[in-house]
Amino acid sequence: LNAEQIDPGFIMTEVISQSAYQLVLAGFAGNTSQCIIDATMQYVQQDQGGGVNIKNTFGWKGRGWGYRSFYLSLANSNYLGKRAKDSRDSTFLRGVSLTMQAYWFGFNTSGWGDVPFSEAMRGEDNILRPKYDSQKEVFKGILNYLDKANETFSNVSSVSDFTKSSDIMFNGDIAKWQAFTNSLRLRFLMRLSEKTNEMNEIGVDVKAEFNKIFSDRNKYPIILSNENNAVVQLPGLASNDSWPLGPFNQKTEDPYRRQKPGAPFVNFLKEKNDPRLTVWIKPVDVQTVIDDKGDEKVILIDENGKVKKYLRSLSEYVDTSLFVGLPIALANPDNYNGNSSDDRNAIGNLNPNIYSGGASNPYVSYFASMFRENTSPYLPGTFITASEVYLILAEAVVRGWISGSAEEFFKNGILTSLRQYDIFDGDLKVYNPVNHKIQAYNEDEFINSMINHYNSASDKLLPIMEQKWLSLFTTLEAWFDWRRTGYPNLGKNLVSGPHGEKMPIRFYFGDSEKNFNEENVNKAIERLEPPIDDQWSKIWLLQGTGKPYN
Structure with missing residues (x-):
């Protein structure tokens, strides 16, 4: 059996499952070579071993494209698009390919800065040392991929039973894939919030694009309920499909116990x-x-x-x-x-x-x-959820990009996050710090207190970002928002940080790129501020913004 004989549906299964598992490892459950952002965002602190230096005080190491197989997930997403023609569901699979490529290109450029895009994955064209495109051009390309993906899904009328069974995230539901695609567009457009003028210069009107999606839900559906969340549950049947801290993967309690919650x-x-x-x-x-x-x-x-x-x-x-x-x-x-x-x-x-x-x-x-545990319905591999989308919309209203009630979006962002964990009014879930009892959750009281906190904030972005920080727990996404806005102000919590209140703002390149593509890597490094390849230099997204610090 050669590669051309494998049904592209199986490739889609691999793309989705592999991508989701890498996000689980990188977001919370991996070891110190895999997972570091959870400590940067102060969800976690490690209390023993090498992680005390690597995670708690940011002794990061270079991370190549092989880091956590992120590049492999991207490459397989690209391969899915090339093989889609061999399937009766070719149009649907091309849409999936474009969306997943956009996801990983977006992650890579957000994490490292300038990355290969226009010449990426073109070994068959004898391009073995791809150039590193400027970050703004990469984002322009990502948004174009997602626009094409939405249009591609619009041209799909049905999906075969086999391809449905191969789609472990949405079971071939075209509308859910469209909602995932357009929700990613909103995420990446908001990521460009401090760079709207520079994107305008290359033909991307960030605010207008955001408003276009928001204003036409028929053409551009988005994720607004937990039933449509882009998540993949871990089966928990063997070590390679189970939660990494569960018994299948960890025979002792140590790795689980070592990860303590941050104060x-x-x-x-x-x-x-x-x-x-x-x-x-x-x-x-x-x-x-x-x-x-x-x-x-x-x-x-x-x-x-x-x-x-x-x-x-x-x-x-x-x-x-x-x-x-x-x-x-x-x-x-x-x-x-x-x-x-x-x-x-x-x-x-x-x-x-x-x-x-x-x-x-x-x-x-x-x-x-x-x-x-080996699996939990509350710990899936997460791409994007309704809670994040609602809070993105709340921010868009505050910024004047769209019309609507920021307060209502803010409230729905909190409620959908609570429902992800099956928290309902009356549940015994609330800690009373005075008598140290666990008491009933009063939803009206809690939501009203959150709305009062929102209304009393002099900068409405602060409570929105605080709630995104909470709702994005176990993912890496809060890091990108903190860098962009400076909220919440986590730097003030460092007891003995290596650079005062500063925290890392990028991954730095690994040895593989420097060894095999040195000239192009060095050009990308020259565009950092300062031009030093470490976790403290500012990528284009942050340059000139004063965020998260000067």
Whole structure:
């Protein structure tokens, strides 16, 4: 069996599944060579091992196109388009190919800056050292791909049963593919929010294009319900299709336990009485209480049968909450909140069921149990969701790009995020920081408080970006929004960052490009500000914007 005999439907299956799994690894569940943005966005801090330097304090390494097989996903998306002619569903498959290529080109240029585009994947034309196109030309090409994809899907009247079964994301639903395609267009147009004048110079009216899509839902459907989310569930049947921190892939608890929630993430959820806190994060195994029990520190079982640590007085870096995250870029995160081997031994003697293995800290929260399972409906591979689209629309109204109610879009962005996790009014999901009880979620009360927070903000982008930061948890997308807007202001949370309050703003090129395409890579590096290939230099998207820092 040669490549030409493989039905293109199988190629589509591989493109979708491979892409989704790479996003799972890069967004949250991969090792330190795969996943670093979760710590940059302060969702996560690693408390042991090499990740303390690589993730917590940004000791990044160069990442080539082979990084997490992102390039392979792009190459296979391109190959799908070339093979589409061999299928009875050729038009549909060409649309899928264009959308998936646009997705990965968009990711690559957003992550690295200038990348090969016009000469990419043209080895058959003997182009082995492709030029690195300017970022604005890459974005122009991406938007063109997505426009063509929407038009291509419009010309499809039906999809065969075989191709439907090969489409593990939308089951051949043409309208859902169109909505995915146009939602990506909105995302990338908004990514250009600080570069509208320069895009105009090359014939792309960002605001007009955005308004055109928003104003004609029949021609340009977009994702506005969770049923249409562009996500792929992990089957959880074997190691290669299961959540990377689950038992199929990790025989011990250590990798799961090592990834602790970041304190800014935990604290923001607590401050807002957000029910997603208890869905994503576990309470500490042993709560710290300020109460004089005779000695400076006493560990004992309270009247409710819970092991507690009692301290005579409160001091710096002591957190008495039931939900505790690690401060960001802390020098010795493993010791946070008084963690020690002596304490763990004392706790184990009182209750041997409390986890005391590798990466244990009974005084800091772990992520919820679903992060240790082989599969969970709440942890798919995510391309884009309704929540993100609603919040993009809210921002577009604030910027004056479209008409409508920013407040309503903002509210729907929050609600669709909550529904992704099956959070409904009355659920016992809300942590009360005063009495440390879990109480019923009151949806009207919560949404009203969020709307009040929005209305009282002097810059309406801040609450929108805060909610995008939350709703984009387990993906890389919040990084791109933070770079573009400076919101939320996460740099202020760094305890011992290598560059003060600055955080990385790009991936830097790997050795493979420098070894095999040195001349073109160097030209791309020369266009950075400053022209240094590291994680601190500004790509064109950020140059001259003053964001996320000067």
